[in-house]
Amino acid sequence: MESNETAKINSSWPIRIAIALVIVASFWFVFLELNSNQVVFTDVITSASYEFWLGGALIVAMMMLWPFVWMVSMRGCGVIIPLRDAYSIWWTTNVAKYVPGKVALIASRSWIARKWGSKVVLESFAWELVLSTSSALIAGSLLLLSSEIEFFWKAILGVSALISLVPIVSLEATQRILRKPIAILGKGEWDAPIAMTKTIYLFALLLMIGGWVLWGVAHKMILTGIGIDVSIEILIGVFALSWAAGFYAFFLPAGFGVREGSLTYLLTILASGGAGAILAITSRTFNIIGEIIAFFIGGLLLKGITLDEEE
Secondary structure (H helix, E strand, O other): HHHHHHHHHHHHHHHHHHHHHHHHHHHHHHHHHHHHHOHHHHHHHOOOOOOHHHHHHHHHHHHHHHHHHHHHHHOOOOOOEEEEEEEEHHHHHHHHOOOOOOHHHHHHHHHHHHHHOOHHHHHHHHHHHHHHHHHHHHHHHHHHHHOOOHHHHHHHHHHHHHOOOOHHHOHHHHHHHHHHHHHHOOOOOOOOOOOOOOHHHHHHOOOOOOOHHHHHHHHHHHHHHOOOOOOHHHHHHHHHHHHHHHHHOOOOOHHHHHHHHHHHHHHHHOOOOOOHHHHHHHHHHHHHHHHHHHHHHHHHOOOOOOOOOOO
């Protein structure tokens, strides 16, 4: 037994080292961008106007949106979850995404929301993947308006956004496909009635797109507060694509490093003055603050909720 445990620990070290290297390399790129633009981050923050802090407050306030999106997607999976339950569960489990691999996030939410069925929660994660990808590509399509991006990349982005809308053609077929991996995970066949409708799907998609718009507004306010002018269309599109890059980096905790590196790189192309590096750091900082606050509020709400079915 001890030799097996030792083998597992030894085999995990290369993965941990790789994760650390990716994060360090990404933030090193952010640091180099700040340095090349002669930006002293502390000076930027201390001299910021009220708009900077309003933008940060908006990022924190957006923690109100995502649990509602999850509640809508759960309805599409055939479950009506009370508003308070949805918020308390989502807020308390969201911090688990900082454990690499997203396994902790999926496992914790599936366990805490077990009253509604672990299969349902697993399916909601599958829908989250589809909806997040589609909404990010649609929001990212605002970059098609930029003259700084080559036609080749615009074509790829535009076609990808259109392809992401294919699931709505047949939500029944999409839902059956999404349920297949559940059996592979050992949860058995998931043959509950198809519940996702076009109304629910479009509503969730619009909520997510609205989320990207709010991120863009918040980032616009942050940069305006430190005297940097970048169009809101670029900010919406760049962050949506950067977030998607981090989202698909499953091996990293909450896409840490990849999101910041992508945001810095894209804004280096489309803006100047170290806007990407400044925004990468401040955006993540305000986001973490919001997640911590939400975690404690969710914990308080969770105390008054029955997690198991009543006998």
